[in-house]
Amino acid sequence: EILSTRISPFQQVNIIDTYDFGRCLVLDGVMQTTELDGYIYNEMISHVPLVTHPNPKKVLIIGGGDCGVANELTKYPELREIDMVEIDEVVVEECVAKLSKISGKAPQDNRVNFHFTDGVEFVKDKKGLYDIAIVDSSDPIGPAEVLFSEEFYIDLKNSLKNDGIMVCQSQSPIFNKDILSRTYHILKRHFPIVKTYKAVVPSYPGGMWSFTLASLTYDPINANLGKLVTNTSYINPEIFQASFSLPNFMSGDLGIL
Ligand code: SAM
Numbered sequence: 340e341i342l343s344t345r346i347s348p349f350q351q352v353n354i355i356d357t358y359d360f361g362r363c364l365v366l367d368g369v370m371q372t373t374e375l376d377g378y379i380y381n382e383m384i385s386h387v388p389l390v391t392h393p394n395p396k397k398v399l400i401i402g403g404g405d406c407g408v409a410n411e412l413t414k415y416p417e418l419r420e421i422d423m424v425e426i427d428e429v430v431v432e433e434c435v436a437k438l439s440k441i442s443g444k445a446p447q448d449n450r451v452n453f454h455f456t457d458g459v460e461f462v463k464d465k466k467g468l469y470d471i472a473i474v475d476s477s478d479p480i481g482p483a484e485v486l487f488s489e490e491f492y493i494d495l496k497n498s499l500k501n502d503g504i505m506v507c508q509s510q511s512p513i514f515n516k517d518i519l520s521r522t523y524h525i526l527k528r529h530f531p532i533v534k535t536y537k538a539v540v541p542s543y544p545g546g547m548w549s550f551t552l553a554s555l556t557y558d559p560i561n562a563n564l565g566k567l568v569t570n571t572s573y574i575n576p577e578i579f580q581a582s583f584s585l586p587n588f589m590s591g592d593l594g595i596l
Contacts (some may be wrong), residue, residue, distance in 0.1 A: 340356045347429035361373060367480075384475060396421045398418060401461075462491070467499070469500065478508075505554075506551065514544075533551065559579075567579065
């Protein structure tokens, strides 16, 4: 059932209800997040950098209009500010109204500041501000294409404090090898520590999904896993560690590891 259709200045925004996946956000016909498995993606892109950084206070989210990432971050009382920069206000309006299972407590948490603007423009004049930046973008077509460019990653690095961490979703290791490989190698040119990790998200093409973390100081291998909150449905200390074990083809064909 199509629950709503809105045409924003950036894209077509649909909320649909399905038998197998429950309610879903669809942008320009592409599935973005679902009630069935959205938590897997949202937990993995949020908790891994949060736990890797020993003392994060200020976090930037680029994209993330479904508010699922912001909701995961609200589980950490030590965070003081969460700046969420989403180009399309309509996505947030629709998800807060109809996908509250995913947006959760984020809209009510006064540490979450919504900025409705282009993430690329937003980061340009931000220098040394953030402990962590999370790029929760849609596919690299349309408004999100620029979020995969080297210029943007350089600006994002400059927006971090000198021990900052950034993480992005780096697409399917099966179907988007070129994007994952390009992302990894661009980040390698600008950060001393770059690690790709994976999770299974059934509603995304191929199921297996990749994330790439780039860090100026802290290595996820040395993370204090005791910091990981326990009110999660997917990530736990064992999953955190196992997610960095990659199949042979990712180190071979992609040159990652
Ligand atoms: N978790 C999902 C996934 O990986 O497919 C989707 C994440 S979220 C819905 C992606 C968001 O990025 C969308 O709401 C989109 O409007 C936003 N977005 C795309 N380009 C952007 C840009 N240049 N600046 C800020 N937000 C952007």
